[in-house]
Amino acid sequence: MKELCGTVGFVVAAVALFRLTYGAWPPTTGDFGHWLTSDGRAMLAMLAGVAGGFTGLVIGRAIGRTLSRER
Secondary structure (H helix, E strand, O other): OHHHHHHHHHHHHHHHHHHHHHOOOOOOOOOHHHHHHHOHHHHHHHHHHHHHHHHHHHHHHHHHHHHHHOO
16 A cells, blocks of 8 residues: 555655646656757756655655554
8 A cells, every 4th residue: 555655655745746846737748758858947847856756756655654553
């Protein structure tokens, strides 16, 4: 249970922080790598998303641990 909660926490936090920091969704067409390396704001948003994702992972695992202990 804690692994599932941690994974969900990571994904939700990373996507939300990327969207808030960058202000838009990444492009769905074209070369993603080129877009990421050519746009400094996108790189910053990606780093913020990963940092927030790890925070969400820790919180999600703590919630999962608490939920599994209650049973």
